[in-house]
Amino acid sequence: MxxxxxxxxxxxxxxxxxxxxxxxxxxxxxxxxxxxxxxxxxxxxxxxxxxxxxxxxxxxxxxxxxxxxxxxxxxxxxxxxxxxxxxxxxxxxxxxxxxxxxxxxxxxxxxxxxxxxxxxxxxxRPSRGARKGIVFSLEEGEAFASWQGSGPPMKLGPQEEVCEMMQDFIAQVELGKLLNRYS
Known part of the structure; x- marks a missing residue:
């Protein structure tokens, strides 16, 4: 809705x-x-x-x-x-x-x-053609992400959890690249 x-x-x-x-x-x-x-x-x-x-x-x-x-x-x-x-x-x-x-x-x-x-x-909002990237930040043990021109940062969660999620994401991307090479 x-x-x-x-x-x-x-x-x-x-x-x-x-x-x-x-x-x-x-x-x-x-x-x-x-x-x-x-x-x-x-x-x-x-x-x-x-x-x-x-x-x-x-x-x-x-x-x-x-x-x-x-x-x-x-x-x-x-x-x-x-x-x-x-x-x-x-x-x-x-x-x-x-x-x-x-x-x-x-x-x-x-x-x-x-x-x-x-x-x-x-x-x-930045245009779709322009790559602006994500800015990560920490405040009192909490991780935040923001995008240029999009307003206040968004809270992602505790630093430890976010680091684990990011490492898992990177591992999945690398695995995907490896599997795509052999397919």
């Missing part, structure tokens, strides 16, 4: 004119869902829109996610809260919209920050 989320965040967002039909769908689909349950369910005027704000921010970018949230709030208030075509009639309407906007801002901001952090991480 983490790999899937990372791939979604690494993929470029749909932008420009291509994003318009998806943004319209991100408002229309939950509106139809909410209309279908109107009368049978009350008190969930904005709830069906929340996952679509997430999807819009994820696939269309934070600007479209914010726009979907604003349009969804207006549509849900006009159609499902209080008398039709009246906006923010009472305190419960204000509360519902406040919670929806706070949630939407948090969702859109989180996705924006995740995309930004991932982009910085990818930019700091």
């Amino acid at each position: 983490i790999t899937t989320m990372r791939n979604l965040l690494e993929a470029p967002a749909v932008t420009g004119v291509k994003a318009v039909p998806w943004a319209v769908l991100a408002v229309a689909l939950p509106t139809f869902i909410r209309a279908a349950i109107d009368g049978a369910v009350v008190g969930v005027a904005v709830t069906p829109y929340v996952p679509f704000v997430v999807l819009a921010a994820l696939f269309l970018g934070w600007q479209w996610g914010a726009l979907v949230a604003v349009v969804a709030a207006a549509v849900s208030d006009a159609l499902f809260i209080g008398p039709p075509n009246q906006f923010l009639e009472g305190p419960s309407d204000w509360a519902a919209m406040s919670f929806f906007f706070v949630s939407s801002v948090l969702i859109v901001r989180l996705i924006r920050e995740m995309r930004s952090a991932l982009a910085k991480q990818l930019a700091a």
Whole structure:
């Protein structure tokens, strides 16, 4: 699941004119869902829109996610809260919209920050063609490994265990070379 989320965040967002039909769908689909349950369910005027704000921010970018949230709030208030075509009639309407906007801002901001952090991480990664090597270090008997431009060192474990693993690895490589010579 983490790999899937990372791939979604690494993929470029749909932008420009291509994003318009998806943004319209991100408002229309939950509106139809909410209309279908109107009368049978009350008190969930904005709830069906929340996952679509997430999807819009994820696939269309934070600007479209914010726009979907604003349009969804207006549509849900006009159609499902209080008398039709009246906006923010009472305190419960204000509360519902406040919670929806706070949630939407948090969702859109989180996705924006995740995309930004991932982009910085990818930019700091050395290119596949460039050989940068691994830097090993010791601190208080613990072995660490780091790669140029990849952030903080990664803890490998106690020095003795890591040395044994490295010696075993080198022996396996040498054995592989020897076996490949005779095959």
